[in-house]
Amino acid sequence: MSGAPLCFDASDWMPDAMANAFYRATLEYLDSPTSARLEEILRQLDTVRTEAKAPVPDDTACGTAPTQKG
Numbered sequence: 001m002s003g004a005p006l007c008f009d010a011s012d013w014m015p016d017a018m019a020n021a022f023y024r025a026t027l028e029y030l031d032s033p034t035s036a037r038l039e040e041i042l043r044q045l046d047t048v049r050t051e052a053k054a055p056v057p058d059d060t061a062c063g064t065a066p067t068q069k070g
Contacts, residue, residue, distance in 0.1 A: 014052075022047040 011019045025041045 018045075018048055018052045021045055
């Protein structure tokens with residue numbers, strides 16, 4: 001197992017502001033799953049992403065899940 005942190009999904013690579021917006025957006029969309037709402041949510045997420053200016057992680061940002069024995 002590598003010393004890199006284990007990541008479960010893409011939000012693990014996101015800066016805190018982006019991850020929080022992503023979680024909120026997911027819940028908001030599930031509350032009102034319409035095409036119009038989705039477009040609005042995606043525009044909001046893009047704004048947060050632009051403002052976060054986070055570097056794109058490379059393929060070593062996260063470790064791998066340990067293998068199970070037995």
